[in-house]
Every structure is written in structure tokens, then in C-alpha cells.
Amino acid sequence: MLSSRNRILTLVFLFLVASALLVHFYFWTGSGTPQETVPATEESKQQDPCRxxxxxxxxxxxxxxxxxxxxxxxxxxxxxxxxxxxxxxxxxxxxxxxxxxxxxxxxxxxxxxxxxxxxxLPNKETVDASNILFGMSTLLSRLEDSIPFLERWLAHTHAHLFVIVINSEGDRELDTKKMAEIQSQMRDLGIMTSLTEPLDKNDDMARRYFSLVKLLYSKRDKLTRWIGIVDDDTFFPSMPSLLTMLSHYDTTQPQYVGGISEEWWSVVLYGLMAFGGAGLFLSLPMAAIIDSNYQTCRDQSGSSAGDMRIVECIQWHSNVKLTPVPSLHQMDMGGDLSGVYESGWRPLSLHHWKADWWDDKRRDNWFxxxxxxxxxxxxxxxxxxxxxxxxxxxxxxxxxxxxxPNGITNDELRKPEHTWLGPRPVPDTFNPGYVHSIGEMREPLKMGDExxxxxxxxxxxxxxxxxxxxxxxxxxxxxxxxxxxxxxxxx
Incomplete structure (x- = not known):
């Protein structure tokens, strides 16, 4: 017969065994919460959002x-x-x-x-934009600011970027050491980049922009199908979507593809042209026409805008018209752009992320x-x-x-909220400002109450x-x- 001491030890042992079996049962069957029965491990803390x-x-x-x-x-x-x-x-x-x-x-x-x-989800490993040569004209300091943004959409896409740079409009002596450092930095990030000085050191901003067509056409190879000209604050959220859009056009023919301005005032002033910040795309046959008439167009144009010089050259020497792509966004709108970014659009490009456009001093406002x-x-x-x-x-x-607070319906969300400034008035027009690009809008809501x-x-x-x-x-x-x-x- 067991002694009282042994009986107590036996009961304690059986109790511990039963407790262990119960914990084991709860843990493996999910009949309870593990954290209630065993101490939480670091792994369980990470899996449980409450912890x-x-x-x-x-x-x-x-x-x-x-x-x-x-x-x-x-x-x-x-x-x-x-x-x-x-x-x-x-x-x-x-x-x-x-x-x-x-x-x-x-x-x-x-x-x-x-x-x-x-x-x-697109397979980023298979993105191949080697059929596009991108070009940009900017200041060396502005290019340096844009590197993190360029890395997001351009790195590891096999697209080559050529950049015409100067120090400033008042300083045409290039810092070649700085140029080499920035080029090396961008290539290390997976951006196939070549920095170059202007074709003519006396060129102003508009002529440098126009000269990108000649520069890029001279750099074409057997894979090149498109020349794309962008600003240093152009952003493409999806390279696969951009490639899909361009694939719809016959690149054996002259093609002029881009986005017009969202603001009617700008369209009336500049016409139906591809605005450079939204992204301007030329097929190689189109670029060849401009290249063969480059000097004539350069001498004949007096426009102060580079993208305007391109459309002038196309109009003077071909019958090609712009193919507008609404999802390429110039973003010619000031003030609160919430109504655009909250519109549910699927943009192919976004421009002016350097808010206040050319005002580098207000970087806190950049998107x-x-x-x-x-x-x-x-x-x-x-x-x-x-x-x-x-x-x-x-x-x-x-x-x-x-x-x-009062709820919002799908019908209301269908119409962008007009939060931004403008539009600038255009006399004798039936377009109130943004109908051609945005369509019907709703009035801005009162913050706090609505x-x-x-x-x-x-x-x-x-x-x-x-x-x-x-x-x-x-x-x-x-x-x-x-x-x-x-x-x-x-x-």
C-alpha cells in the first residue's frame, strides 16, 4: 500500500500529466487560444495582430x-x-x-x-522596356533630386535614359566630376543612364529639349522602337502598363503619342500637342522625320517651349496628328490636388510631383x-x-x-472632387475649364463637417x-x- 506521501506525489504527477495533455489538446486542435495556455513566443507575437x-x-x-x-x-x-x-x-x-x-x-x-x-500582379523580373530610349533635359542639381523617383519606375527595366544637363542657365561650365558621380550612382541603382552636355552649349532650355529627339535618334539600336521624352518630375507608376499602351500602335509608321493638358486654358494657348511632363512618345519613323529636318525646324521655330517645337516640326513636315492618351497626366493644376489623387484613376503618368513646379525652395510640398x-x-x-x-x-x-460623417455614395465617388485651383478663364468658350479631360466634377466638401x-x-x-x-x-x-x-x- 502506498504511503500518504507517495499517494500525494502520485496525485501531483497525474495532475501535471493531465494538464500537459490538456494544453497539448488545446494547442493542436485550435479549441483554445495558445496565448491563454502557454507563454507567448516572439513568433506568436508577430502572428497575433493584438500583440x-x-x-x-x-x-x-x-x-x-x-x-x-x-x-x-x-x-x-x-x-x-x-x-x-x-x-x-x-x-x-x-x-x-x-x-x-x-x-x-x-x-x-x-x-x-x-x-x-x-x-x-505583373512579373517584375520579366519587364523589358529595352524598346524605349528615354530622354530628359534638366539641371544637374534637379536630376540629383529626382534619382529616388527615377529608381522607382525606371530601374531594372532595360530602358536607357539619356540626360542633357547643365549647371544652371547662367553657368554653362559643366562639373564633369559631379556628372560622372551622378551617372555612376544611377547605374549602381539599376538605371541605365548616360549624362551628356548640350549638343550646342549656346542652346536655351527650349532648344535643349528639342535637341533630345536628335540625340536619342542617334543612340537608337536594333531594339529601339520608341523615343520617350520626359521631365525630371515625370513619374510612371507602372512600366508594364506603359508598355501595354505603347504596344497598341504600329511602330513601323510615324506615331506621335502623348497627353494633353487637363486645363482648357493651356490647350487653347498651346494647341493639341503632347505636353512634355505627361510623357511624349515618338516612333522611330516619326523621330526620323524630325531628325532629317532638324536644322530647318531649329532655325524656323521661335517657341519658348521644347514640346511646342516638336509639334511644330511634325506639323511642318508631316501629316501626323497627335494620338492623345488621357491617362498620361500633365497635372497642370495648382493648389490641393486631393481630388485628382482620390479620383480612383489608374494613371499611366503623373507630373509635377515637385509641387509648385519649378520652385525648388518649397520641397516640403513635394509629393x-x-x-x-x-x-x-x-x-x-x-x-x-x-x-x-x-x-x-x-x-x-x-x-x-x-x-x-454623412456617408458617400458610389455615384458621388464617380465624380472627382474639385479641390484644386482654377481654371483660368478662357473668353468665349463653352468649356468651363476641365470638362474635356476630367468630365463632371463635384463641389469640394467642407473639411471637418463633411x-x-x-x-x-x-x-x-x-x-x-x-x-x-x-x-x-x-x-x-x-x-x-x-x-x-x-x-x-x-x-
Whole structure:
């Protein structure tokens, strides 16, 4: 017979065995939550959104304490075309919590990851734009500023970029050492770049721009089908989409392809021409016509705009007319461009990300498209794609999250919100300013009462996921609010 001491030890042993079996059962069957039965490991903390720490917030330029919420998103690439807006019944974010900078906060409120549908992801490894020679004319300092943006859309595409550079309009003596450093830097980033001095050192800006056609035509090879001329603040969100657009045209024939201005005033002033900032594309036969008449066109034109000199030469020496592509955006609009970026459009190009155009002193107003566009590494063609959550919240991916206290309908979202300045008046015209390019618009909403914007603040790639941050500055004594979205490739 067992002694009392042995009986107690036996009971303790059996209790421990039973407890271990129970934990094992709960863990492997999913009948319970592992965190309730065993200590949370670092791996389980990463898998459970409720245990995500928010230490990254300390690296952001935000004021504490701050209200915040977070949501994980898994993307689902489907064969359907991208809609203007996709409706989701559930809310985007859980309950807000206040974060104190003196602590290492853990999310107290969370929701399961959300799955969102996107267009099929392009295979970036197979992108081949070797049939395009791109050209640009700019200042050496402006080119250096543009490198991170050029890297986003041009690196590793096999397209070659030729850049005519000068120091400034008042200083034509080139810093060849600096030129070599920048060229080497761009090539190290995967941008096939060649920097060169002007064909004629006495050329002004318009003549340098026009001379790009001659320069690029002389650099053609057996793969070249297109010459593309851009500004240093032109941005192409999707090289595969650009290539698809160009593939629709017969490059054995003269082709003149580009985007006109969104503003009727500019169209009336300059005519139906391809505006250079939107991207101007010439097939090789078209470039050959300009090249063979280069000196005549150079001497005959008195235009102060390089893209205007190109269209003049085409008109003087051919019957070719512009083929306008509406999704190539010149962005001749000032002020608050929210209505454009929140429109649900799928732009082939965006211009004037250097806000205030040629004013380099106001860099705080530049659109950080290179960072805004980072989410495309996860979801491909989803940059600026729109989702409406619960009828009152709209995500314009990479630009903003907007909430509407009175709700917002699909019919309202169909019409861009006219938030920007203008238009400049054109006497004796039936076009009120943007009808030809944008169509019907809706009046701007009153901030606070009718709309609240959480603007894109920052993004980063972490362990194969993209973390986005959107910020709304609180009015008066109200705390700022920060939303975080974490994008992952769906399984």
C-alpha cells in the first residue's frame, strides 16, 4: 500500500500529466487560444495582430500622445480589371487607442486581417522596356533630386535614359566630376543612364529639349522602337502598363503619342500637342522625320517651349496628328490636388510631383511618390486604387484615408472632387475649364463637417510587408490620429 506521501506525489504527477495533455489538446486542435495556455513566443507575437508593438511610431514625425489604430491587409490577385471603387461592408479599423510615448505600447484593439482584391500582379523580373530610349533635359542639381523617383519606375527595366544637363542657365561650365558621380550612382541603382552636355552649349532650355529627339535618334539600336521624352518630375507608376499602351500602335509608321493638358486654358494657348511632363512618345519613323529636318525646324521655330517645337516640326513636315492618351497626366493644376489623387484613376503618368513646379525652395510640398508608391511592391497595380469601407471611409491607396460623417455614395465617388485651383478663364468658350479631360466634377466638401482626411505620411518595407502610415492633425486641443496599414501578399 502506498504511503500518504507517495499517494500525494502520485496525485501531483497525474495532475501535471493531465494538464500537459490538456494544453497539448488545446494547442493542436485550435479549441483554445495558445496565448491563454502557454507563454507567448516572439513568433506568436508577430502572428497575433493584438500583440504588435508600436515602437516604430517613435521614428515618425508625429506628436505624442496620439490616437492610433492598425489593420493588416492580405492582397488577393484576381483576373478582374481594377474598378474605380470597391465596396467593403466591414469597417477598416478597430477602436482607436491613445499611445503614450513613455511606454512601449501594445495594441489593445485589433481586428482579423482583411483580404482585398487587386489586379493580377505583373512579373517584375520579366519587364523589358529595352524598346524605349528615354530622354530628359534638366539641371544637374534637379536630376540629383529626382534619382529616388527615377529608381522607382525606371530601374531594372532595360530602358536607357539619356540626360542633357547643365549647371544652371547662367553657368554653362559643366562639373564633369559631379556628372560622372551622378551617372555612376544611377547605374549602381539599376538605371541605365548616360549624362551628356548640350549638343550646342549656346542652346536655351527650349532648344535643349528639342535637341533630345536628335540625340536619342542617334543612340537608337536594333531594339529601339520608341523615343520617350520626359521631365525630371515625370513619374510612371507602372512600366508594364506603359508598355501595354505603347504596344497598341504600329511602330513601323510615324506615331506621335502623348497627353494633353487637363486645363482648357493651356490647350487653347498651346494647341493639341503632347505636353512634355505627361510623357511624349515618338516612333522611330516619326523621330526620323524630325531628325532629317532638324536644322530647318531649329532655325524656323521661335517657341519658348521644347514640346511646342516638336509639334511644330511634325506639323511642318508631316501629316501626323497627335494620338492623345488621357491617362498620361500633365497635372497642370495648382493648389490641393486631393481630388485628382482620390479620383480612383489608374494613371499611366503623373507630373509635377515637385509641387509648385519649378520652385525648388518649397520641397516640403513635394509629393513623395517614390515612397507613396512603395505599396506597389506588394500589390502591383494597386497604387491609388480605392476601397470604400462601411459606406463612410475611403482608402485611396498611397495618398489618403478619408472619412465622410454623412456617408458617400458610389455615384458621388464617380465624380472627382474639385479641390484644386482654377481654371483660368478662357473668353468665349463653352468649356468651363476641365470638362474635356476630367468630365463632371463635384463641389469640394467642407473639411471637418463633411470630410476628414488622413494624409499619407510614410511607408517602409519590413520583412516582405509594406507598412503605411496616414496622419490627421487634430483641431485645437484634439489629439492627432495615426492609422497604420500593413500590406502582405496573400497565401
Amino acid at each position: 504588435q508593438r508600436l515602437g516604430r511610431l517613435k521614428d515618425l514625425n508625429v506628436k505624442f500622445p496620439i490616437k492610433c489604430a492598425r489593420r493588416d491587409i492580405n492582397i488577393m490577385p484576381l483576373g478582374a480589371k481594377r474598378p474605380s471603387v470597391t465596396n467593403i461592408d466591414e469597417p477598416l479599423f478597430p477602436k482607436l487607442q491613445i499611445v503614450d510615448p513613455g511606454k512601449d505600447p501594445i495594441l489593445e484593439h485589433c481586428m482579423p486581417p482583411m483580404s482585398l482584391e487587386v489586379s493580377p 513623395p511618390l517614390n515612397v507613396m508608391h512603395l505599396v506597389a511592391d506588394i500589390c502591383g497595380e494597386c497604387f491609388l486604387q480605392r476601397w470604400r469601407f462601411g459606406g463612410d471611409t475611403v482608402l485611396s491607396n498611397g495618398f489618403s484615408i478619408a472619412t465622410y 470630410k476628414r482626411q488622413y494624409m499619407f505620411l510614410d511607408a517602409e518595407m519590413v520583412e516582405g510587408r509594406v507598412r503605411q502610415f496616414y496622419l490627421n492633425g487634430g483641431a485645437g486641443e484634439e489629439l492627432d490620429t495615426l492609422f497604420e496599414l500593413v500590406w502582405s501578399a496573400g497565401k
